[in-house]
Amino acid sequence: MQRRLIDYFIISLKGLAMGAADAVPGVSGGTIAFISGIYEELISSISNINISLFKTLFSKGLKAFWEQLNGNFLLALAAGIIISFVSFMKLAKYLLENHPILIWSFFFGLIVASIYFVGKQISKWNTSVIIALIVGAGIAFYITRLPALTTSESSLYLFFAGAIAICAMILxxxxxxxxxxxxGAYKTLSDAIHDIDIKKILVFVGGALVGLLSFSHILKWLFKHYHNITLALLTGFIFGSLNKVWPWKKTLTWHTNSKGIKTPILQESISPFSFDSESQLLFAIILMIIGFLTIFILEKVGSKKQ
Incomplete structure (x- = not known):
């Protein structure tokens, strides 16, 4: 695939959007990748990292290795993701603490649009596809209802958390x-990034690489053999995640740390008209529309590049 410099710049911008999405608990960078038209290429490129790739390196040289890897694509995308994720995590934390309704409203609109744009790519509907959609929605909804575990500082635990989380990030x-x-690893990672704790960051990245390389092969196989069912499952995942990004919530249980700072553990979605504080309904609706239009624009850009 011949690409110009501007094409790689656009890929990096998509990476920026993916990284920003992944920095927000409840939003998936995989959704952005799918909507922007690079998802299957991303999965295919990652799954190309295998023994055969390194045989190419030793037998045909670095250039052939880089081409088989689709290295320019991965480098451009990874640069955008990393820059955005690291920089946006702090902003996301501030927005979630100080303007939660507004930030969740934007992402709610974004995810509603994603359901439509991902779902419309299902070329044939049948019983299996519908079941996959329902199962995906059920799994995602169940995950959004799970309470958080307490924070763990263990390197081994952080490694496995990275492996599991990266699988979620590409879904x-x-x-x-x-x-x-x-x-219970989000605070550990965010603190490590804030404090530039190289050891913890490398442990997490190591786990993420292991998880990514393993899971990408499964996804590639599913797309190849069960394309519509896989799309339906992913659409269900997106639909089920709406519960997490619903802007108005009631906190059921709290966790108080050693400094006396309270953080919500378990929340439930409620009507904006039942919300105890200012619902900010008008601004919330406006931001939902902006979120929806953001996905619409991304989809248009992605479809032009395909």
Whole structure:
């Protein structure tokens, strides 16, 4: 696939959007990848990292290795994701703490649009596809209802958390950051990034690489053999995740740390008219529309590049 410099710049921009999405608990960078038209290429490129690839390196040289890897694509995308994820995590934390309704409203609109744009790619509907859709929605909804575990500082635990979270990050509808919260590793990672704790960051990245390389092969196989069912399952994941990004919530249980700071553990979605504080309904609706239009624009850009 011949690409120009501007094409790689656009791929990096898509990476920026993916990284920003993955930094927010409840939103999936995989959804952005899917909507922007690079999802299957991403999965295929990652799954190409195998023994055959390294045989190419030693037998045909670096250039052939890089081409087989689709290295330019992965490098451009990874650069955008990493820059955005690291920088946006702090902003996301601030917005979630100070303007939760508004930020969740934007992402709610974004995910509603994603359901339509991913679902419309299902070329044939049948019983199996419908069941996959329902199962996906049920799994994602169940995950959003899980309470968070207490924070763990163990390197081994952080490694496995990275492996599990990265699988979620590349699945549309399943938030890697939210999985980290459930596993009790989100704060550990965010603190490590803030403090530039190289050891913890490398442990997490190591786990993420193991999980990514393993899971990408499964996804590639599913797309090849059960394309419509896989699409339906992913659409269900996105639909089920709406519960997590619903802007108005009631906290059922709290966790208080050693400094006396309270963080919500388990929440339930409620009507904006039942919300105790200011519902900010008008601004919330506006941001939902903006979120929806953001996906619409991404989809248009992605469809032009395909």
């Amino acid at each position: 549309p509808g399943i938030s890697g950051s939210f999985i980290l919260i459930i596993l």
